[in-house]
Amino acid sequence: MKILIWVLLGYLAYRMFKGKSEAKIAKKEPAVAETFQDPVCGVYISEADAVVGNLEGKRYHFCSMDCLRRFEQIQQQR
């Protein structure tokens, strides 16, 4: 019965060692979230943080509601 425990421990140690070396090889680049540029202030924001505005069928991403309003004002002046 004792031998079985040692075999199990040895197997677990082998698994851990093998897992570590495999993890090094399989290391992937972290997924880069898509970013958008605020057309008003030029700041880059991610989709999750952006205030999305629809203007004439086009989607614009803003860092804040202030920039969205400023963008709308700029568009109306034309």
Ligand SMILES: [Zn+2]
């Ligand atoms: Zn902005």
